[in-house]
Amino acid sequence: MNKFDIYVINITVFVLLLVWTNYFIKSFAEAVFVTLLIFITLRTVFVHLKNRYSDKKNISVAEMSQSFAIMGAEDVCKHLAATLPESYNAVIENNCIIFCKDGKRLLVSPNFKMSALSADEVAKIWRFAKEKAIETVYILARIHQRSVILFANSLEGGFIFPTAKKLHKYLVTHNAMPQKNFHLKKNKASISFRDALSNLFVRKRAKLFLFSGTTLALLAFFSPLTVYYLIMSSVSFGMGIACFAINN
DSSP, rough: OOHHHHHHHHHHHHHHHHHHHHHHHHOEEEEEEEEHHHHHHHHHHHHHHHHHHHHHHHHOOOHHHHHHHHHHHHHHHHHHHTOOOGGGOOOEEEEEEEEEETTTEEEEEEESSSOOOOOOHHHHHHHHHTTTTTEEEEEEEEEOOOHHHHHTTTTSSSEEEEOOOHHHHHHHTTTOOOOOOOOOOOOOOOOHHHHHHHEEEGGGGHHHHHHHHHHHHHHTTSSSSHHHHHHHHHHHHHHHHHHHHHHH
8 A cells, every 4th residue: 555545544534433423422622532532542553463463474674684694695686686677687796786776877785694794895895896887885784883884984985784674674565575594493401490599599699688688677777668678688688598508
């Protein structure tokens, strides 16, 4: 749906709600106010459910980035080039996409990895763009470090760093989201309760619990909430003692 369709639907729903509200509320001004509240509530719920459905239908930004990193630059170029119109005459060369738009030649370089984009990779892309006489370069990556962006801006030509979130929206719009190519296995190993306690109650934390218990005990003499501070003080002292007992 385009924006005009969305406006028409919103106006139609609002008018329909107003007609029904005005039937039960005789004052037109009050009916408009109540209708506005109902409309805002319904629209908020609808947008929330729509976004939740979209999140479940499509993989997340992080999952998209990791899937592209696993695919490799060549396959990512093929995947992205398929979303461009044929009139752009997109070609793939040196793991980059080169195409023409509005009479200008543009270069898109996907650099999805498990790590952040480096300055060396930017320099390599810049050299290739200069070789092809291309001034505008789009660099797609999982993470864009500020130092790398500053380095790119110091070079001749124009570098654009779209975020992974913008690419995610673009692919959702073009129904071209990549398939999730990894699966996180659940850890079935059970954790011992004693091991968990031994990690929580370590000897070096004993002084913290004892200090907290002493402070709370002193506050019990100056506060009307004597019972509360005495209970919390006892709990802190007990945890401090546990640090020595369980650690041994």
